[in-house]
Amino acid sequence: MSQATPSRSIWSNRWAFILVTIGSAVGLGNIWKFSYLAGASEGSVGVFIVVYLTCVALIGLPLLMAEILIGRRGRGNPVVAMLNTAEESENSSWWALLGWVGIFGALMILSYYSVVSGWMVDYFWQSLMKGIQVDTPEKASAAFNAMMTDPWRLIRWHTVFMILVTAVIARGVIGGIEAANRIMLPLLFLILVLLTLWGAVAGDMPAALRFMFNLKPEAIKPGVVIDGMGHAFFSLSLGMGAIMAYGSYLDKQTNIGHTCVWIALAGVFIGLLSGAAIFSLTFGYGLAPAAGPGLILQTLPLAFTHMPGGRVVAVFFFLLVIFAAWTSAISLLEPFVSWLTERYGIRRTRAAWATALPVWLLGVAVCLSFNRWSEFTILDRNLFNVLDHFATRFMMPLSGLAIAIYVGWRLGKVIVVDEIRLKQRVFCLWFNVLRFVVPVGITLVFLYELVLREKLG
Ligand code: TRP
DSSP, rough: OOOOOOTTTOOHHHHHHHHHHHHHSSSSSIIIIHHHHOOOTTTTHHHHHHHHHHHHHHHIIIHHHHHHHHHHHHHHSSSHHHHHHHHHHOOGGHHHHHHHHHHHHHHHHHHHHHHHHHHHHHHHHHHHHHHOOSHHHHHHHHHHHHTTOHHHHHHHHHHHHHHHHHHHHTTTTIIIIIIIHHHHHHHHHHHHHHHHHHHHHSSSSSHHHHHHHOOOOOOOOOTHHHHHHHHHHTTTTTTTSSHHHHHOOOSSSSOHHHHHHHHHHHHHHHHHHHHHHHHHHHTTOOSSSGGGGGGIIIIIIHEEEEEHHHHHHHHHHHHHHHHHHHHHHHHHHHHHHHHHHHHHHHOHHHHHHHHHHHHHHHHHHHHTTTTTTTTOBBTTTTHHHEEEEEEEEIIHHHHHHHHHHIIISSSOHHHHHHHSSSOOHHHHHHIIIIIHHHHHHHHHHHHHHIIIIHHHO
């Protein structure tokens, strides 16, 4: 039976929707993960970037449209949206499982996403209060390790971050999510532009650009191609119901196709810009970009210590990362909270804090997995890695694949044409890409991540 949701909010306008979706997409993925994945594929960064851009266009964009389509057509949280569209198209209500995977998967991601964001809050606070003084790589690593081995410190900042996220969700769709994005995203963009300019002045921008766009196909390392593909996925927030939930608050008039082009372009642009800024500072101070996941926290503070005005730059840099992470994290909490409020009629404030509590607890366990509980491992991985691997290598590709099959093959052309109003040629292009290219592409990533990479190490 169709579950009616009479009093749902609608974004103030089309630009508000574009803004919040960009806010969800641009996060730790674009700034932290992008720079270290690019850094890790040294020698073939250009290839990584070209693959990433191609996959944003060929997999990301079509899936983004499909997810928004389901949300808007189903007019409800991911579970209800799947139920409603499945009923309308005479499909099995089992498809709602996809909604469940999304709302729980998003919470799972949030639990460790909040811990990593907490690291950024910690570094922000340090820069603000006393400045981070690390003049050698050893000191930078020691400072990072000091944080990682101090459970209370990790838990404190994880808690602060969860409170920030929950407070926004508690204030509602327009008053919370939209308002927060309206303030944070323009600031984020401004800081990023200033930082890039500063990178050009104080750092080594030509070296950064040479590093990022050297297209030497003969230097392709195994994994670079697949990394680029997987990253396109994560950085567009796909497959976890987050975009579906946002799409459910979208008005009928907005053209989904045009809107998604803006969102994808902005995501890519901000990713590239922050890469340029980070690498020009890294190179400008003679540091190596292949530092791995600690790149931002271990090399940049070193650059900040040595550069003129470094403390101020550090404060703004970490503020930028926090804004990016914050607007993404709220999109991870929203799907479940909207389900709670719509299913049980619980007030939003209560639903938000009640959802945040277990997520916070899981996050506390993640904090402990770096120190006190580091011996507890599953297949040699601590809890942090288990959650990250399970979510990004297993759940996201699988539910992305299911969404492509659902919209491409099950929903029926009448509904799809009604939602995606594009010129016929463009529509056919999109629809065929969704039906064929996306499933094949995701299957390749999935097989690689799950089978090959585990085996090859
Ligand atoms: N896209 C975000 C980033 O790049 C992370 C994110 C937010 C996400 N919501 C998501 C990832 C939903 C997967 C699913 O940091």
